[in-house]
Amino acid sequence: MTINENADDDVKTDIINSMNLLVPQKGDYRHVEGNSDAHIKASLVGSSVLLAIEDGRLVLGTWQGVLFCEFDGPRKRKVFVKCLNSKTMQQSDSGDVAKKIWA
Amino acid sequence: MTINENADDDVKTDIINSMNLLVPQKGDYRHVEGNSDAHIKASLVGSSVLLAIEDGRLVLGTWQGVLFCEFDGPRKRKVFVKCLNSKTMQQSDSGDVAKKIWA
Amino acid sequence: MTINENADDDVKTDIINSMNLLVPQKGDYRHVEGNSDAHIKASLVGSSVLLAIEDGRLVLGTWQGVLFCEFDGPRKRKVFVKCLNSKTMQQSDSGDVAKKIWA
Numbered sequence: 387m388t389i390n391e392n393a394d395d396d397v398k399t400d401i402i403n404s405m406n407l408l409v410p411q412k413g414d415y416r417h418v419e420g421n422s423d424a425h426i427k428a429s430l431v432g433s434s435v436l437l438a439i440e441d442g443r444l445v446l447g448t449w450q451g452v453l454f455c456e457f458d459g460p461r462k463r464k465v466f467v468k469c470l471n472s473k474t475m476q477q478s479d480s481g482d483v484a485k486k487i488w489a
Numbered sequence: 490m491t492i493n494e495n496a497d498d499d500v501k502t503d504i505i506n507s508m509n510l511l512v513p514q515k516g517d518y519r520h521v522e523g524n525s526d527a528h529i530k531a532s533l534v535g536s537s538v539l540l541a542i543e544d545g546r547l548v549l550g551t552w553q554g555v556l557f558c559e560f561d562g563p564r565k566r567k568v569f570v571k572c573l574n575s576k577t578m579q580q581s582d583s584g585d586v587a588k589k590i591w592a
Numbered sequence: 593m594t595i596n597e598n599a600d601d602d603v604k605t606d607i608i609n610s611m612n613l614l615v616p617q618k619g620d621y622r623h624v625e626g627n628s629d630a631h632i633k634a635s636l637v638g639s640s641v642l643l644a645i646e647d648g649r650l651v652l653g654t655w656q657g658v659l660f661c662e663f664d665g666p667r668k669r670k671v672f673v674k675c676l677n678s679k680t681m682q683q684s685d686s687g688d689v690a691k692k693i694w695a
Contacts, residue, residue, distance in 0.1 A: 388635040396622035397631050404615055404632045409507055416499035425500050426507045429491040429556075434539045436640045438672050445672055453635075454583050463583040466541050466548055468575045472674045480660050480669040512610055519602035528603050529610045532594040532659075537642045557686050566686040569644050569651055571678045 387435045387465075392451025405430070405457070424458035431455050440475055490538045490568075495554025508533070508560070527561030534558050543578055593641045593671075598657025611636070611663070630664030637661050646681055 391397040405427050415422035435452055438445035444452075454465065494500040508530050518525035538555055541548040547555075557568065597603040611633050621628035641658055644651040650658075660671065 389639040390631055390635050391623075394623055394625075396624070397628065400621045400623050400628040401632050401635055403620070404628075408511060408614060414506070415503045417494075417497055417503050418499070419497075422500065422503040422507075425493055426504050429493050429504055429534055431635055432535055432638055433492040436539060436642060438674050456583075465581050465583050467579040467581065468541050470676050471574050472676050476673040478671050478673065480662075480671050511614060517609075518606045520597075520600055520606050521602070522600075525603065525606040525610075528596055529607050532596050532607055532637055535638055536595040539642060559686075568684050568686050570682040570684065571644050574677050 387433065388431050388453050388455060389435055389437075389446065389450055390453055391449045392453065393449040398453065401453075401455075405455075421458045427455070427457040438472075438475065439469075445475075490536065491534050491556050491558060492538055492540075492549065492553055493556055494552045495556065496552040501556065504556075504558075508558075524561045530558070530560040541575075541578065542572075548578075593639065594637050594659050594661060595641055595643075595652065595656055596659050597655045598659065599655040604659065607659075607661075611661075627664045633661070633663040644678075644681065645675075651681075 388401075390401065406423075409423045409426045409430070411423045413423065417425065437452065446452075454463070456463070491504075493504065509526075512526045512529045512533070514526045516526065520528065540555065549555075557566070559566070594607075596607065612629075615629045615632045615636070617629045619629065623631065643658065652658075660669070662669070
């Protein structure tokens with residue numbers, strides 16, 4: 387799963403195409419099920435996302451969405467969602483955040 | 490660290506081989522310690538995993554395990570484990586999860 | 593964002609150069625804004641890091657820092673920081689952690 391632009395579907399297409407260039411479906415793989423590329427892609431993109439919630443809404447950039455990447459489909463998948471207690475939320479410019487974290 | 494199949498060891502071999510194709514050990518790197526590839530691989534795979542626990546057990550797919558990827562070994566590493574309080578756990582089909590999150 | 597060595601700036605240069613080799617800025621992309629490579633790199637590296645805090649300090653390796661990777665800049669970014677309640681902290685050698693988690 388990954389957080390990325392969810393406004394222009396071409397971004398998703400570009401991500402998929404680029405992943406297929408980086409890790410071709412057919413290659414010199416040992417895993418006999420024929421889906422080694424999907425396993426490798428899953429480890430590159432990651433199996434979970436961490437999302438902030440404020441006032442009952444996901445905190446995402448203007449164009450961002452949460453993308454569930456299926457590299458070995460179509461097949462049925464299950465997604466697990468956990469809500470964690472958080473104490474504080476701080477929003478900073480990227481240039482300032484180091485100072486604030488360490489203050 | 491990454492979550493991936495832990496049943497067939499060939500998956501791990503394929504991941505390692507593919508990472509070595511993407512980021513060769515020898516390359517036009519500037520870092521003088523000779524382990525630039527390991528640094529890059531670490532950022533591609535990620536330094537931590539987020540794991541759900543229910544009823545005292547890790548919630549993983551049937552074949553999944555947590556893989557500690559050593560790209561610059563063998564050497565001794567330390568792993569840090571934190572347990573976080575969670576409120577709720579929801580399990581959804583990937584097709585339904587968006588609706589539930591936003592409901 | 594990623595956790596990696598923050599002592600030798602060459603590591604950052606190597607990461608950037610390697611990302612540019614893997615996902616060239618100019619390519620056969622469909623997204624018309626010209627920053628498809630940045631979107632893809634963002635999904636490879638990931639949009640957040642999970643950091644442990646003990647005694648008011650980030651728990652990082654000796655040389656590690658938190659790197660904010662800008663693949664489509666310079667531009668202004670916002671970083672969101674949340675603090676989560678944690679119960680316990682366990683530090684283990686990588687070879688022992690499986691036993692402890694499952695015990």
